[in-house]
Amino acid sequence: MMRILLLGGTGDALKIARQLGPDHVYSLAGLGKVPDDLACAVRVGGFGGSAGMARYIEHERIGLVIDATHPYAAQISANAMQASRAARVPCWALRRPGWQPQDGDAWRMVDDWRELSVLLAAFKRPLFTLGREPLAHLDDIPPHQFWTVRCLDPHEGNARARILATRGPFTLEGERALFSAEAFDVVVSKNSGGSATEAKLEVARERGLPVVMLRRPELPAADREFGDVAELLGAWRRISS
Structure with missing residues (x-):
């Protein structure tokens, strides 16, 4: 064998x-x-x-x-x-x-954290779905922003960051409830593909929110x-x- x-x-x-x-x-x-x-x-x-x-x-x-x-x-x-x-x-x-943008999507593609940070300067309440990388930048959050970071790693966060330690798959209903409760104004994502975490993109589309997408x-x-x-x-x- x-x-x-x-x-x-x-x-x-x-x-x-x-x-x-x-x-x-x-x-x-x-x-x-x-x-x-x-x-x-x-x-x-x-x-x-x-x-x-x-x-x-x-x-x-x-x-x-x-x-x-x-x-x-x-x-x-x-x-x-x-x-x-x-x-x-x-x-x-x-x-x-990978996922492909659909009608109504407003994707902004970036190659690295530096480009991502520049784009995010215009927003106040980003949802990060990049894994643990944002945890290394919690001390650099601009004063006008509050971050929500969804990843596998438990972390206490700080006064301007909430950490959601959770694992997919994520349902459309659950994502709608999260977006409504937190009032995100931008979603930050890797283009992972697959159905387990795709619901966030559908909710962003429904709400007219931009998505900052890290290229593969x-x-x-x-x-x-x-x-x-x-x-x-x-x-x-x-x-x-």
Whole structure:
């Protein structure tokens, strides 16, 4: 049997992990809750770069690496490709399509935090859905702003920031209630794609709110790339049958 090393970090990765038996390994960075109901082995923590991952692949006799990490985890994806090549095993990647602007959307694209900060100067109550990055900037919040930061990491925030430590999926009804209660005037997001966190964009559209969208990083080309979980699992079943 071809042993799989699944690199996780998204809800889609967990869907794949639930289809894997005890011979396979699901590797997580250790952020958030670690699943305890899987048949496959679960590994938590880093590998020590691409060289460390290559050694792990060889030592554990891995026959296929599946990169199902977050679309913005560019370094991990690069390490996965380099390690698989060094160990001479194939690397498949789940490349979830990004969201596309629709009629009524007012997206403003940025490449980094500096550009984002410049654009946000005109607003008072942003909702950040970038993960933990805004937590490093809580001491730099302009006096005219109050931030709401939604991420996995609990944090006490401060007088001008509220931290919502929560995990999707988020419903349309729940997002409507949150937006109504907090009176956001701009949404800050990564273009993660998928349905789990898309409802915020629909509510922003309904309310006529601008969205500051962080562009996706360029990811290395994998040996095979798949747009959804079903397509990837179908290909794996065909080669393992």
